[in-house]
Amino acid sequence: MKLHYLDRTNSQLNSFSVTRNRHPHFLKVWHYHPELELVIILESTGTRFIGDSIEPFKKGDVVLIGANLPHMWMNDEHYFDSKTNTNYADAISVHFRQDFLGEHFFNAYEMKPLKDLLQRSALGICFRKLPKRLLNKFISLSENTNRTPLQKTLLLLRILGALSEHENYKILSSAGFKNSFDKVENSNLKRIYEFIFENFTRPISASDVAEAVHMNKAAFSRFFKRIHRTTFTNYLNEIRVGYACKMLLIENNMKITHICYESGFNNLSNFNRQFKLIKGMTPSEFTKKHAVRS
Missing domain, CATH: 2.60.120.280 (Regulatory protein AraC)
Structure with a gap:
């Protein structure tokens, strides 16, 4: 599209x-x-x-x-x-x-x-x-x-x-579709978002983010869950799925397998599982639904 x-x-x-x-x-x-x-x-x-x-x-x-x-x-x-x-x-x-x-x-x-x-x-x-x-x-x-x-x-x-x-x-849209956090006022949050959006396409963990923003891992996890009401892992999956959605919508010729790895997932089965969990449909179904409507 x-x-x-x-x-x-x-x-x-x-x-x-x-x-x-x-x-x-x-x-x-x-x-x-x-x-x-x-x-x-x-x-x-x-x-x-x-x-x-x-x-x-x-x-x-x-x-x-x-x-x-x-x-x-x-x-x-x-x-x-x-x-x-x-x-x-x-x-x-x-x-x-x-x-x-x-x-x-x-x-x-x-x-x-x-x-x-x-x-x-x-x-x-x-x-x-x-x-x-x-x-x-x-x-x-x-x-x-x-x-x-x-x-x-x-x-x-x-x-x-x-x-x-x-x-x-x-x-409506997922956090990963569009980086909407450029002007976050809280300095800790800004550094957290910057690290996540710069690195979500490679393997990262809560420990990596905590270290990057100079926080204890346990303190970071509590802080993050209090702000987002979800775990860092769940949020990271939402970011990756949202980014994958953007590629599925705009990069019409890119294969789903390639998009899986480009968006930070390390295997196709986990990508499909997380995508369906977050979007309520598989990547193929998501692509077809847009294709039919357009």
Whole structure:
């Protein structure tokens, strides 16, 4: 599946854009852009591709996609049949850069919940069971009213604020698909992530990471599990599987056996086992599912 860069540069003076897209089906392109994207599905069904996440979508879904995270919305097959389809794909999309209100706006103490939300969006977030009044705010944001640019900006901030407080959500893409930890503030975590992402394609252990960041192995293991709520080994497997997914999606001609070793696994059976455990399907099934949809 070829990955495309989409230029969503706003030709207007506005610092963010709001678009309502109502067409027989959504754009069938696997793409990315530097703007964050906030989407609400008003009508239609299909399959949502966010990083290496493949899940169905439906009316009412709200997703926040981080900067440069590849994604695609693929409607069900009957939406592409011009003779039988009477339905429309309808969605509202908001595009904005993380610094759309200035480089330091979200660094203010009062903006910490919003800053945390934008950082979590690096791997994509799907929000569940949002209240109807919040969904109505999305629709209001897209309507051509007499609302001033300041009023529209405040409304967007209220929407983001409500999402930052909503506890029923799911992170979509795996940690390994995209290195989203470049700006981690905790120095220990930053060194840990840097070591893992630089070395996960070769055999490494918790002892190796602990030594690299000058920590006792037992202390490192406790620290890591407290932060991630999983063991280092499980996290490392997620990183490797996520990286393998990226190669399966982009490197169409690369054999699965080669991808197995390139992503840090030392044998094919363990690669297949961990891949199915994490993604719920084998590497071959993952490849075929994308191939059919594209």
